[in-house]
Amino acid sequence: MAKLSTPIPIVALDVPTAADALSLVDRLGDGCRFYKVGLELFVAAGPEVVRTLRLAGVDVFLDLKLHDIPNTVAGAVRSAARLDVRLLTVHTAGGAAMLSAAAQAAAGTGCDVLGVTVLTSMEAPEGEVLRLAALAAEAGLHGVVCSGREAAAVRSRYGTGLATLVPGIRPGGVGSHDQARVVTPAQAAEAGATYVVLGRAVTQAADPVRALAGIAAELRDAKAPGLADLRAGRKPA
Numbered sequence: 001m002a003k004l005s006t007p008i009p010i011v012a013l014d015v016p017t018a019a020d021a022l023s024l025v026d027r028l029g030d031g032c033r034f035y036k037v038g039l040e041l042f043v044a045a046g047p048e049v050v051r052t053l054r055l056a057g058v059d060v061f062l063d064l065k066l067h068d069i070p071n072t073v074a075g076a077v078r079s080a081a082r083l084d085v086r087l088l089t090v091h092t093a094g095g096a097a098m099l100s101a102a103a104q105a106a107a108g109t110g111c112d113v114l115g116v117t118v119l120t121s122m123e124a125p126e127g128e129v130l131r132l133a134a135l136a137a138e139a140g141l142h143g144v145v146c147s148g149r150e151a152a153a154v155r156s157r158y159g160t161g162l163a164t165l166v167p168g169i170r171p172g173g174v175g176s177h178d179q180a181r182v183v184t185p186a187q188a189a190e191a192g193a194t195y196v197v198l199g200r201a202v203t204q205a206a207d208p209v210r211a212l213a214g215i216a217a218e219l220r221d222a223k224a225p226g227l228a229d230l231r232a233g234r235k236p237a
C-alpha cells in the first residue's frame, strides 16, 4: 500500500523584526528551507522581508488569513503571488464566493491557497472542521489548515486532493500555551499531515537547532499512514 509522505516542516517566524527573522533563518541553516511569515512579522517588516527570504533561497508560507469581500481577497492573492510565496491562507469563514475568488486568483501562479477551518486556539468538533474543509475543496483550494486531531478525517475524505497544514505541534504534548488542539509531531505524521507548522517549540527552545532536529527525526521515524489505514481508522503498520 502506498504511504503518504513525511510532513514538510515549516518554521513560523513569529518575531518582531526582519533582523530577528533572518538571524533565525541563518541559525537553522539547512535544517529548514520553508518559513512562515505571519501577521506579527508582515505588519512590522512588510513585503520586503518576504523578498529577502526568497533571495536567501527559502520557501515562504504567507499566513495572512485573508477574510474580506471576494474582489478584495482576489486582489490580495494576486499581490501575494507576485511576492513568489508558495502558500497563502484565507479564512474559510469568508464563504464560498470568497474562496472561489481566491482559488481563481491563485491559479497558475505557483502560490497555493489554504483555507483556515477552525483556529487551533479554539475547541472545535470534527464535524465543523469537515464542513469548512468541504467548502475549501468545492472552491478548488489547494488545502486546509486544521489541527492534527482532524487531519486524518480530512485526508480520509479527500485523499491527496486536499493538503492538510497542521499547526499546534507540541513535542511530548508539553506546553500548549494558547492552543486548544495540539498534537505531537508523530501524531501529525500518523494523521497524514502534508505540512506541519513549528512555532514556539522551535523558536522559544533553548537550542532551536537541536529542537528542530529532534522534531524532524520524530516526523521521519513516525509510521507514515496509507490512505487505506486512515479510511479504516487503524494505526499504520
Ligand SMILES: O=c1ccn([C@@H]2O[C@H](COP(=O)(O)O)[C@@H](O)[C@H]2O)c(=O)[nH]1
Pocket: 012, 014, 036, 038, 063, 116, 118, 119, 120, 121, 145, 167, 168, 169, 177, 179, 197, 198, 199, 200, 201
Ligand atoms: O489555526 C491556526 C492557524 C495558524 N496558526 C499559526 O501556527 C503557528 C503556531 O505557533 P505555536 O507557537 O506552535 O503555537 C503560529 O504562527 C500561528 O499563527 C495556528 O497556530 N493555528
